[in-house]
Amino acid sequence: MVAVPKTIAIVGANLAGGRAAQALRANGYEGGIRLIGAEAHPPYERPMLSKEVLLRHCEPERSFLMSEAGWEELGVDLHLGSPVTSLRAADAELELASGVRLSADKVLLATGGRVRKLEVPGAHLDGVAYLRTIEDSLRIREQLRPGAGVVVIGGGFIGAEVAASARLAGCEVTLLENGPTPLARILGIEIGAALTRVHREEGVTVLTETSVASIEGSSKVTHVITTTGQRIDAALVVVGIGIVPAVELAEQAGLAVDNGVVVDEYCRTSNPAIFAAGDVTNHPNQVLGERVRLEQWQNAQNQGAAAARAMIGKQEPFREVPWFWSDQYDLSVQMAGLPGGCDNIVYRGDLDSRSFSAFFLRDGVLRAAVAVNRPRDVKRTTPHIAAGAKVDAAQLRDESSDLRAVAA
Ligand SMILES: Cc1cc2nc3c(=O)[nH]c(=O)nc-3n(C[C@H](O)[C@H](O)[C@H](O)COP(=O)(O)OP(=O)(O)OC[C@H]3O[C@@H](n4cnc5c(N)ncnc54)[C@H](O)[C@@H]3O)c2cc1C
Incomplete structure (x- = not known):
């Protein structure tokens, strides 16, 4: 039986952290929630920053999970604009750059990642x-x-x-x-x-x-x-040369770190009072049977919620088929699973067109599906990835066959 903590501190007030705070309340948690973020904004969704915001289709405020008033209504104590600079694992005491000190019974690290910097002459120039x-x-x-x-x-x-x-x-x-x-x-x-x-x-x-x-x-x-x-x-x-996971606090707290904060399927770090979620985690993916560190919107929000439940004793293993999308011009690209390490790629449709799908197999088992302007192909094959099903390559290729029925 896990004791319900009186106060939970969430370090990192973006997608994983924000969704964790919301999930705590949605799951009936009535204790204190301190949501601490280095950025000045309340939690928001980054995907539109490279799409709708750049295209001037909307302003960034559209990306906020909730307004600051909404967080207040939810009883979440927001501390924005000042990073946590020190985390003492022994008594879960946090210190912010502003000098504020906070304590908590449990801590969730949702610190995400920072951009990898370019190191060439002139990289510092304006522009x-x-x-x-x-x-x-x-x-x-x-x-x-x-x-x-x-x-x-x-x-x-x-x-x-x-x-x-x-x-x-x-x-x-x-x-x-x-x-x-x-x-x-x-x-x-x-x-x-x-x-x-x-x-x-x-x-x-x-x-x-x-x-x-x-x-x-x-x-x-x-x-x-x-x-x-x-x-x-x-x-x-x-x-755009990638991100590095923001693991400084985890290292400071003596947690296991290896390409991210190492957690188990319940989002627990090597310290029982500290959990982690989102881009910063190196976690076991139960579907694919390997450890991964994902930089994906769905993972961040759902793992944040899973960590919240685990912190208040409602734990169930976090088990998901990774899912990602990208929009470029009139292309909607979707990917379920992870293509790496596959030994066979089966294409459906014409790669020279703007509408096709690809299925990635390892030993006949479907591991990933990628579709360009064919979201239904990803949706229909995701259950096979989740089931670790062997699939019939000829049927995957055949446009007339129903992708829901390609399990061999
Ligand atoms: C431009 C852009 C477009 C994207 N598009 C897509 C897409 O189309 N599809 C998709 O699936 N994914 C997309 N992603 C990825 C997705 O946005 C991330 O997976 C998601 O934001 C991860 O959320 P997170 O909360 O784990 O981490 P982050 O979003 O990195 O948030 C972590 C937060 O923690 C804060 N923090 C760090 N250290 C501290 C500290 N010590 N104290 C306090 N706060 C701290 C950071 O300032 C940050 O606000 C995109 C990302 C970007 C940048």
Whole structure:
């Protein structure tokens, strides 16, 4: 029987932390909740920062989980704009940069990740931007003017979405990818190439096997010099080369850390009073049978809620098929499961079109599904991934067969 804590402190007031606080109340928890965030905003959802906000389809406030008044109504004690700088594990005492000290019976670490910084000459220049926060998105948006030279460094999802949004805003966009094709690291070379073709059709210059050697400008960026010697005009450089998990407090508290805060299926760290959720965790994925650290919206919100339940004794193993989406131009990309380590990829539809799916198998078992403008294909095959089912490759390929009935 787990004793219900009198007070819970949640460090990191964004998606995982915010959803955890809401889940505590939704599950009847009546104790104190302190939700502490380094950012000045109440918890919000980042996905629209590279899409709707950059495209000026909405303002960032639309991304808030709730207003500050809503948090107050929920009885959540918000401490915003000041990071926790010290966590004493022995008595779960926290100190904020502002000097405020707080104590709690249990702590949830939902500290997410920070952008990985570029280290080349000129990386400090004005006009070199990263995209993680609301302020980052607004700063980038300000520069997205028709005809402006924009160089995006890194062909992952953030880079691809920024390239698409900048292009839609009329900018002259160059995307640098140091691998064989953007998006290949997660989706594989064929799908990466198919999506790259779309970026080129939309007018983005995509340079592969190319990185940045240096950035030029006196105070503000004017050019990017590539590792292949090209000199590209740039008023704005957006760097999207990944994030690093924010594990400093976990390390300080002596928790097990290995590419993120190590937790079990109940979101418990190596200290029984401290839990963790979201992008910062290295957790066992019960469906795929391996440890993962995900940078995905669904995982952050659902693991946050699972951690909350576990902290008040309503624990059940966190077991989910990872799910992710990305929007670029008129493409809606969805992915369930994880494609890594598969030995067979079965395609359905034409990769040269803007509508196809791909299924990733390991020893005949469906491990992941990726679909471009075919969300139903992902929805219909997710149960097979959840069940660890062997599937019939010929049926997966055959457009006329029902994907709900492809289990071998
Ligand atoms: C631009 C962008 C677009 C995205 N688009 C998609 C998408 O289309 N689909 C998808 O599935 N996922 C997407 N993601 C990923 C998704 O947003 C993340 O998985 C999610 O935000 C993770 O939530 P989190 O709460 O775990 O971490 P974070 O969002 O990183 O939040 C952690 C919070 O903790 C705070 N913090 C850190 N250290 C401290 C401290 N010591 N004290 C107090 N506070 C601290 C941070 O300031 C931050 O506010 C996108 C991410 C970005 C940046």
